[in-house]
Amino acid sequence: MNNHPLEIILARHFADNLSLAAFITNEEGDLIFYNESAEEILGKRYEETGPMPLLSWASIFKPTDKEGNHLEPENLPLVRTLEYRKPAHDSFWIENLKGEKYFLSVSSFPIIGRNETFLGAMAIFWKEEFE
């Protein structure tokens, strides 16, 4: 059994110590961790959801834009980061696993390790007042 790359392990330690919600994927886009602050927003503990493939996490929270239109996975900032390996940012609605709706801002960035190896991505997100 191999461990995650060091950069991903350090990202998790960083996320573990943030009060800001954080979400980490591996290079394939599989969700591999979210922190306690994210658990509060997403409505379930990470230990309960466990790892999730991209298509599951990108749809399970029912993302919609400001007008209430369904957002396809490829329009989510973290998916854009995984595809283009560049930072991305956006604001949109989600419905968490308790059925609560939140308007979130999400900033994501690629985790590119030494030798410029792409290893995954991290998103930080926070609740916004919808105006």
Place this chain on the structure above:
Amino acid sequence: MKITIWGCRGSIPSPGPETTFYGGNTSCVSLETAESFIVLDAGSGIRRLGMELANRPRIDIFLTHLHLDHIQGLGFFAPLYDLDAEIHIWGCASLTESLRSRLTRYLSPPIFPVRIRDFKSKLLIHEIGREGFMLNDLQVVSDYVSHPSPTLGLRFCAENKIFTYIPDHDPVLGLPNSLADPHWISGFGLAKDADLLIHDAQYTREEYEEHLGWGHCSIEDALKFAELAKVKKLLLFHHDPNRSDEEINALHKKHINQNDSQMEISFAKEGESYIL
């Protein structure tokens, strides 16, 4: 595989009457197989090793990282001045500066009188990161491990035996209870099922708490890390420079008495060899 300890002290050479048994030289270990002669780190222990290596056609030196206690012996390694020797130095790649250039910061005046270009041997420098490759009869795996500044851990396989070398490593990053899920433990894949693991054990648990962020491991966490990785023999390494022989003996006795696993443990000692 024959593994020999030439230096097992951390941070700074610490010669003196209180360290004669375990030795005061900084990190240097040799690994010998039928077809290879590998030197792991170039701490002050490499000087004595160099005196025993006349007529070796090729020597490969792996530098886990460039902290001074791991490179300070390089300029005193006799084969580097031997016209007939071929020396390969392997170390961490960097995005901004070549390994040669980074080594030159130490191996040049005013820090050191001899420059790299003045070494008479044929010198080849290789930059590595997270990878696996064959070197003669050895399968080599390198991976980054948690320690300040880029640092590699190394795993060598030959003759169905596994030897892992992680001399400077903080696998718990200030959270001693984090040694649980192997996916999230730095260095775990390198150490998994090793027949022999040489691992950082600079501090006691209490000392670790006072040195958070220094990049080293407590004896207790090294034991837990090795047990999780199902290591057969653990050699505790990188002894604190202030630790006397008497204190290491006391720690050895304490941890041997508490060890209820199948894993064999001991504190590394200069001059000792292990055959796998």
